[in-house]
Amino acid sequence: MERTFVMLKPDAVDRLLVGEIISRIEKKGYRLVAMKMEKLSEEQAxxxxxxxxxxxxxxxxxxxxxxxxxxxxxxxxxxxVAGMRKMLGATDPNEAESGSIRGTFGFSKTTNLVHASDGPESAAREINLYFKENEIF
Ligand SMILES: Nc1nc2c(ncn2[C@@H]2O[C@H](COP(=O)(O)OP(=O)(O)O)[C@@H](O)[C@H]2O)c(=O)[nH]1
Ligand SMILES: [Mg+2]
Incomplete structure (x- = not known):
């Protein structure tokens, strides 16, 4: 079993796509382990x-x-890790595979809805950046 970090960006939240995206993640058989909503500071970003x-x-x-x-x-x-990247599609929604989240809903390179770690090392780093040890079990 692997873990990865996923972040729904402000456009996904604004456009009420949170349920749609989480639904896709769960239908694929991936499990939510931890979840938090906040507004990022410049330092965090x-x-x-x-x-x-x-x-x-x-x-x-x-x-x-x-x-x-x-x-x-x-x-x-x-x-x-790889599965979530595939589900997101290419960074640019105009080039993302049709059926992928970015390919289906994304508007631009900036407003491309979702972040997911690009490898096991990034996943470990990013999970650590956002969650304390006692928030993940
Ligand atoms: N406006 C703009 N945004 C970009 C560009 N490249 C990347 N980004 C944004 O920066 C984020 C991080 O870039 P990257 O790690 O290369 O893409 P990702 O791993 O697919 O999210 C992307 O999700 C985009 O929102 C670009 O050329 N132009
Ligand atoms: Mg990236």
Missing amino acids: RKHYAEHVKKSFFPELLQFITSGRVLEMVIEGEKV
């Missing part, structure tokens, strides 16, 4: 997107990701 802080799109990403509530989740399942 910078830590989360550390690999992107120097990129040209970062100011827009920072503004967006701190603009409203996000839903943070730890999800468990067989090969769930």
